[in-house]
Amino acid sequence: MKKKILEQKNGGQKSPFAVSLxxxxxxxxxxxxxxxxxxxxxxxxxxxxxxxxxxxKSTLMSILYGFYQPDSGDIQVDGKAAIFKQPSDAIxxxxxxxxxxxxxxxxxxxxxxxxxGSEGKxxxxxxxxxxxxxxxxxxxxxxxxxxxxxxxxxxxxGIQQRIEILKALYRGARVLILDEPxxxxxxxxxxxxxxxxxxxxxxxxxxLLITHKLHEIMAITDEVSVMRQGKMVANTLTKxxxxxxxxxxxxxxxxxxxxxxxxxxxxxxxxxxDGIGVTDKRGFDSLKNATFELRSGEILGIAGIxxxxxxxLLSVLxxxxxxxxxxxxxxxxxFDSKNHCSPGLMRELGLSHVPEDxxxxxxxxxxxxxxxxxxxxxxxxxxxxxxxxxxEQIQAHCARLQDSFxxxxxxxxxxxxxxxxxxxxxxxxSREISSAPKILLVGQPTRGVDIGAIEFIHKTLIKMRDxxxxxxxxxxxxxxxxxxxxRILVMNSGEIMGIVSKANTTKAMLGKMMAGIxxxxxxxxxx
Amino acid sequence: xxxxxxxxxxxxxxTLRVATPLIxxxxxxxxxxxxxxxxxxxxxxxxxxxxxxxxTAYATGSPWIGAIAAIIVxxxxxxxxxxxxxxHRGNQVISGLAINxxxxxLTVIIGIALFRQGGxxxxxxRTSRFNSLELPFVDxxxxxxxxxxxxxxxxxxxxxxxxxxxxxxxGVTFYILFKTTFGLRLRAVGEKPEAIDSAGISVTRxxxxxxxxxxxxxxxxxxxLSTATGxxxxxxxxxxxxxxxxxxxIFGKWRPVPALFxxxxxxxxxxxxxxxxxxxxxxxxxxxxxxxxxxPYLLTVILLAGFIGGVTPPRAIGQPYIKER
Numbered sequence: 001m002k003k004k005i006l007e008q009k010n011g012g013q014k015s016p017f018a019v020s021l022x023x024x025x026x027x028x029x030x031x032x033x034x035x036x037x038x039x040x041x042x043x044x045x046x047x048x049x050x051x052x053x054x055x056x057k058s059t060l061m062s063i064l065y066g067f068y069q070p071d072s073g074d075i076q077v078d079g080k081a082a083i084f085k086q087p088s089d090a091i092x093x094x095x096x097x098x099x100x101x102x103x104x105x106x107x108x109x110x111x112x113x114x115x116x117g118s119e120g121k122x123x124x125x126x127x128x129x130x131x132x133x134x135x136x137x138x139x140x141x142x143x144x145x146x147x148x149x150x151x152x153x154x155x156x157x158g159i160q161q162r163i164e165i166l167k168a169l170y171r172g173a174r175v176l177i178l179d180e181p182x183x184x185x186x187x188x189x190x191x192x193x194x195x196x197x198x199x200x201x202x203x204x205x206x207x208l209l210i211t212h213k214l215h216e217i218m219a220i221t222d223e224v225s226v227m228r229q230g231k232m233v234a235n236t237l238t239k240x241x242x243x244x245x246x247x248x249x250x251x252x253x254x255x256x257x258x259x260x261x262x263x264x265x266x267x268x269x270x271x272x273x274d275g276i277g278v279t280d281k282r283g284f285d286s287l288k289n290a291t292f293e294l295r296s297g298e299i300l301g302i303a304g305i306x307x308x309x310x311x312x313l314l315s316v317l318x319x320x321x322x323x324x325x326x327x328x329x330x331x332x333x334x335f336d337s338k339n340h341c342s343p344g345l346m347r348e349l350g351l352s353h354v355p356e357d358x359x360x361x362x363x364x365x366x367x368x369x370x371x372x373x374x375x376x377x378x379x380x381x382x383x384x385x386x387x388x389x390x391x392e393q394i395q396a397h398c399a400r401l402q403d404s405f406x407x408x409x410x411x412x413x414x415x416x417x418x419x420x421x422x423x424x425x426x427x428x429x430s431r432e433i434s435s436a437p438k439i440l441l442v443g444q445p446t447r448g449v450d451i452g453a454i455e456f457i458h459k460t461l462i463k464m465r466d467x468x469x470x471x472x473x474x475x476x477x478x479x480x481x482x483x484x485x486x487r488i489l490v491m492n493s494g495e496i497m498g499i500v501s502k503a504n505t506t507k508a509m510l511g512k513m514m515a516g517i518x519x520x521x522x523x524x525x526x527x
Numbered sequence: 528x529x530x531x532x533x534x535x536x537x538x539x540x541x542t543l544r545v546a547t548p549l550i551x552x553x554x555x556x557x558x559x560x561x562x563x564x565x566x567x568x569x570x571x572x573x574x575x576x577x578x579x580x581x582x583t584a585y586a587t588g589s590p591w592i593g594a595i596a597a598i599i600v601x602x603x604x605x606x607x608x609x610x611x612x613x614x615h616r617g618n619q620v621i622s623g624l625a626i627n628x629x630x631x632x633l634t635v636i637i638g639i640a641l642f643r644q645g646g647x648x649x650x651x652x653r654t655s656r657f658n659s660l661e662l663p664f665v666d667x668x669x670x671x672x673x674x675x676x677x678x679x680x681x682x683x684x685x686x687x688x689x690x691x692x693x694x695x696x697x698g699v700t701f702y703i704l705f706k707t708t709f710g711l712r713l714r715a716v717g718e719k720p721e722a723i724d725s726a727g728i729s730v731t732r733x734x735x736x737x738x739x740x741x742x743x744x745x746x747x748x749x750x751x752l753s754t755a756t757g758x759x760x761x762x763x764x765x766x767x768x769x770x771x772x773x774x775x776x777i778f779g780k781w782r783p784v785p786a787l788f789x790x791x792x793x794x795x796x797x798x799x800x801x802x803x804x805x806x807x808x809x810x811x812x813x814x815x816x817x818x819x820x821x822x823p824y825l826l827t828v829i830l831l832a833g834f835i836g837g838v839t840p841p842r843a844i845g846q847p848y849i850k851e852r
Contacts, residue, residue, distance in 0.1 A: 067725070067850065088727025103722040105715045106842065116715050117726025119708040127708065167726075 015079025018043040018175050018206035019064065019095070024073035026059055033059040034070070035230040041175070041223075043078075046197060046207045048217040048238065051227035052250055052450040057210045058100070060227070061177050064208075065097045066090035077175075096168025100179040102160050106153035110146055111135070114167045131170070138169050142199045157305070158189035165196065169205075176200065177208045182216060186305055187478070187511030194220050212250075214243040226250055250451065261462050263486050263502070267296035270439050270470035271317070271351075275326030278312045278494075287312040288494045289326065294470045296438065299461065301485030302474040304514055309494035310474045311356060314443050317472065318353035319346040330439065347376060352432035356443030356474065358421075362428040365417035369407075370398035372416045373431045401430040406456060422453030429457060433464060440464060443474045458484060478510060492516040536681045538798045543682070543690055544756060546794030548573065548748040548765075550693040552772030553779065553786040554700045555744035561704065561781060562737030563717040563843040567623035568608055569745055570769025571630035576601040576749025578634040581648040581760035582641065584655040590754045593655070598746035604630070605742030606735075613734050616847030627769075635762050646762040648753070657687040657755040689751040696744060700783040713737055717841035720848040730848045745769075767824070774827040781841065796823045 019041045026034040033056045041047045051057050062068045064075065066084030075082050077093045084090045087097075104113045111128060114135065120127035135148060144162045152160060161181060168176055178197075182190045197207055197220060209221060217224050217238065224241065226234040226249040234249045271294040278287035287309040294300050302310050315321045317328060322340035330349055335341050343353065355361035363372045374383050374394055383394050398412035405426045407419070416424065425445065432440065442461065446454040461484060465471050475481050481488055488505060490497040490513035498519025500509075512522040552569040559566035576597035584593030604626050611622040635646035642648055662684040668676040704710040716723045716733045724730050748768075753760045771793055779786030800819035807813055 065725075086727060086729075087725055091727050097725065099721075099725065101721075103719070103725040105719045105722050107718060108711075108715065112711060113722070116711060116722060117728050119711060122707055122709070124706050124708055124711060 015076075016042055017076070018078060019208075020076045020079075021060070021064065022074040022076070024060065024063060024075075025071045026063060026068060027071055032230045034063070037073070037227075037230075037232050039225055039232060039235070041206060041208060043206050044201060044204050045222040046201055046209060046220055048221035048224040049208060049210045049227060050212060050214070050217050050224060050246060050250060052212060055227040055250070056230040057227050058179060061097065061179055061208070061210060064090070065095060065177060091171050091173075094172055094174040095177065096171060096173025096175070097177045098161065098164040098168060098179065098181060100181075100183065102157075102164055104152050104160060104163060107151060109149055109151055110155070110159075110163045110166075111148040113152055113163055114148075114170050116167075118171055135166060135170060138166060141203065142169070143196060144169075156189075157184045158186070158192065161185070161193065162196070165200075173205070175206045175208065177210070179210045180212070181209070182211065182213065183476075184306065186514045187507060188515055190216075214246055217246065218243055247451070261458075261484060264297045264299070264462075264465045266298045266486065267468060269293050270296045271328060271330050271472075273317070273326070273328040276313070276316055276323045276328060277325035278309075278316060278321065279324040280312075286494050287316070287323075290496055291326075292489060292496065292499060294439065294472055296470040297465060297468050298486040299465050299471040299473050299484050301481035301488045302472065302491060303478060303481045303488055303510055304476070304491035306476045308491045308514075310491055311443070312494070313491075314353070314356065314441055314472075314474055318351070318355075318441055319343040343376065347435065347437075350436075350438035351441065352435060352437035352439070353441045354425075354428055354432050354443060354445060356447075358424055358428050363416045363424060365415075367416050368413045369402070369416055369419070369427060370395045370412040373398045373401060373412075373427055375431065377431065377435060401427075401434060405430040405460075420450070421448040422450050425449050425457065426453065429460065433460070437469060440469050440471045441474075442471060444476065445473070446475070446477065446480060454480075478507060478514075482507065482510075490514055490519075498522070533677075533681070534802065536678065538795065538802055540682050540685075541798040541801065542791060542795040543686065544794075545797045546790045547690050547693040547756075548751050548768050549772045549775055549790035549793060550787060551696060551744045551748035551751065552769050553776040553790050554696045554783060555741035555748070556773055556776040557700060557704070557781055557783060557786060558713070558737045558744070559741040560776070560844055561717045561841055562713050562734045563720060563841060563846065563848070564608070564612060564734055564738055565619040565623065565845045566608070566738070566741060567620060567770070567773060568604065568626035568630075569741075569748075569772055570765055570767065571623070571627035572601045572604045572742060572745035573749040573752070573769050574627075574630040574634055574763070574765045575604055576746040577753040577757075577764055578638060578648070578749075578760045580750040581651060581753035581757075582638070584651055584754050585648055585759070588655050590655055590657050590750075593754055594747070594750045597750045598743050601746030601749065602739055602742035605738040605745075609735050609738050612847065613731055613738075616849065619845055619847075631763060634760070638760065638762070648760040651754060651758045655754070656758060657689055657750075659685045659687050661685055687751075687755045689747060689755050692747065693751070694787075696747075697783050697787045704783065709736075714841075717843055720843050724848070724850070734848075748772075771823060771827060774831055777840075778830055793823050793827070796826060 017040045021037055021039040024034050024037040037060055049057050059068065063070050066087045066089050069085065075084065077095065082093055105116065111131060115127060115131045120130060132148060138144065139146065144166055146159055146162050146166060152163065181193060185193060201207060211217060221238045224236060224238050224246065225232055226246060228250060273290050273292050276287060276290040277285060280286050290313060302313065304310055316323045319341045320343055322337050324337060327334050327336035330351065333349065359365060364375065378384060378389065384390050395412040399410065402410045402412065407423050407426045419427065445457050445461065449457065461471060473481065473484060482502065485502055487499055487501050488510065489499045490510055492514060493516065497513040497517065500519065509522050513519060552573060556566050556569055579600045580593040580597035583596040584590045587593065608622050608626055611617040612619045638646040638648060662679065665680045665684050668679045670676065704714065712723060712728060712733055716730055720730045723733060752764055757764065772790065775789035775793055776786045778789040800822055803814055804819060
């Protein structure tokens with residue numbers, strides 16, 4: 001029925017393009033987020049938009065969704081000029097968006113979330129019942145299985161995403177924008193999402209898929225556009241291209257995709273955990289019975305979907321929170337709930353920690369770079385006399401680190417928040433590595449970091465490992481874990497599903513374990 | 528025993544009277560805070576409304592015109608709060624505090640300027656006030672219906688219309704919040720304003736609507752104080768009731784019906800305090816009146832500190848809404 005309405009609006013003549021953008025420009029202060037962007041999206045196709053973080057993809061989509069207004073340029077929907085002053089204008093023309101961070105009210109039911117904003121009449125009861133009928137139809141047409149009466153926050157992210165998709169379809173979306181939809185999904189959930197997208201496409205829905213993952217573009221899109229530094233640098237049919245070529249377009253030079261690094265020379269046990277458990281304030285066991293060994297000269301990758309106990313593990317091992325149960329041992333020292341230790345003392349024992357959230361835990365954003373770069377090490381005699389600091393020495397130290405870690409701009413007095421994500425991460429990494437740790441805990445080292453910096457960070461970690469450092473790497477990027485780790489530990493719901501060596505595993509098996517199937521069962525299922 | 532029963536009924540009766548402004552303010556707080564706006568200015572709005580109601584009722588002789596003027600002024604105070612916190616993204620606690628300070632100063636200054644009675648308004652005659660309404664068949668019920676008859680006479684009859692309005696406001700709040708489209712959006716905007724924005728609804732508009740409703744309810748609370756239970760405005764006559772209502776709202780987990788019971792509990796304590804004052808109690812002796820007056824406040828502190836730990840307020844409360852990037 002929706003189709004009919006749209007066709008009527010166009011007076012019967014159909015444009016081949018569901019959406020076209022012409023010379024879109026958008027600046028935020030001095031930053032040109034979008035510079036003369038042109039884009040044509042053919043009706044009924046899956047169109048991928050790929051680019052590094054900060055390339056301007058999300059800004060462009062926000063303009064298409066009416067969230068921002070472009071400084072200049074035109075938008076056409078089905079061949080007709082459109083002006084979007086607010087999201088409701090875009091919704092009216094059949095454009096729906098699935099945001100990277102879901103726009104769902106956590107304590108509402110799925111149904112309430114879906115109808116929010118288009119409920120119908122004043123009283124809620126009728127609206128809810130009518131919506132239910134309509135949604136049952138949508139659910140079966142597109143294979144979007146969702147229990148509408150469940151409270152959203154209790155549902156897995158994969159299902160929450162389906163709620164977002166249903167929300168857009170319920171509003172009559174014929175063009176669906178998905179912003180980094182797979183970032184939070186397990187490989188299985190990703191496969192299911194792709195099936196849904198294909199079903200949508202077969203029903204004539206046009207899909208815009210924004211991602212920075214090359215293999216997703218190759219797997220599902222019909223056409224692909226590449227963005228780099230606010231500009232559209234390439235538009236092509238997916239089947240005429242290759243991942244290597246796309247990567248080159250993204251960064252402007254050739255990079256190695258998914259470098260496989262050689263295994264390291266494994267030494268003695270540097271840290272051993274025995275039955276560590278954490279019970280949080282609400283009485284929920286967020287980490288259960290974690291037992292493993294970390295050896296010098298190896299990278300132990302911790303794989304898992306965000307929020308499955310990895311953060312708690314890092315927080316215990318770095319000395320920030322004491323374990324509720326169990327203990328862990330570094331050299332001859334045992335730490336448990338009674339006898340725990342501060343991050344400062346941990347540093348003295350040769351343990352460094354690159355926190356998962358560099359903004360909250362890694363840096364003080366309003367500090368200048370040279371101040372941020374000695375956080376936690378300010379007692380070092382070369383930085384001060386114990387009471388007074390020595391700014392010149394610290395600045396010189398910072399300049400040296402910035403030089404060797406290729407931090408740009410190379411300015412020790414620049415405010416930390418003004419560096420890009422990748423450069424902030426290099427600042428944190430340089431600080432933690434400069435103390436020559438024996439154990440290095442690394443959380444999400446490349447989250448929000450561009451490809452060039454990712455490569456540098458990965459090489460740095462491998463170099464540290466080869467020099468005999470024991471590295472615990474927590475990452476939600478499975479590619480990263482597979483590329484760097486010697487052994488891989490998979491977590492789900494606070495429990496360790498299994499530890500495997502890289503040589504003996506596959507992505508599919510890790511995916512099963514990430515979804516909560518223990519190693520033994522995952523092997524059985526495979527055979 | 529019958530005497531105790533009678534006394535208890537009277538205590539319940541005055542519980543209702545004492546709780547009325549608390550109920551209005553707690554419902555006002557629920558509307559405002561469910562939309563994500565912290566409202567500690569319940570107190571100030573109620574005080575302004577109390578003054579304007581008394582002054583206008585005195586000038587015009589009509590309590591109804593007084594009530595309308597009071598509600599308008601209370602809404603204006605809400606709009607000032609909204610201008611500061613919604614449009615200019617100011618700190619909601621500071622803005623609320625400013626309104627409270629403004630109210631306590633302005634009411635006295637204008638009061639002195641207009642009436643020259645040390646900040647009070649002249650005593651209102653019966654005709655300029657909301658008077659108690661006797662329910663029909665009171666005597667018949669008392670004489671012919673056992674137990675309920677006396678409850679009917681002593682507890683339910685002889686309340687002014689605003690007491691009933693306060694009780695009704697709980698039902699209305701519940702209905703609006705949980706059974707209407709507006710309520711769904713209101714709850715959403717206090718939990719996740721981004722969701723409302725991306726659904727194509729203005730966050731600013733929703734929040735303004737919520738605080739305007741809060742303004743109306745606070746206005747009614749003020750009207751009740753100066754032209755229904757009282758016979759005129761007295762300097763600082765709200766005496767912290769706005770804060771107690773805020774506590775009751777939190778104690779009731781931002782839900783209308785539990786908040787009503789919290790208001791009644793606080794009201795009951797105050798009523799009992801007034802009743803036992805100066806009375807010899809077996810074994811204990813006379814209870815210090817200061818202690819009794821302090822009791823509701825002490826309880827507030829204890830309840831808030833001890834029992835509210837596990838309660839989650841609306842998630843977006845206190846945060847001005849800014850579009851990302």
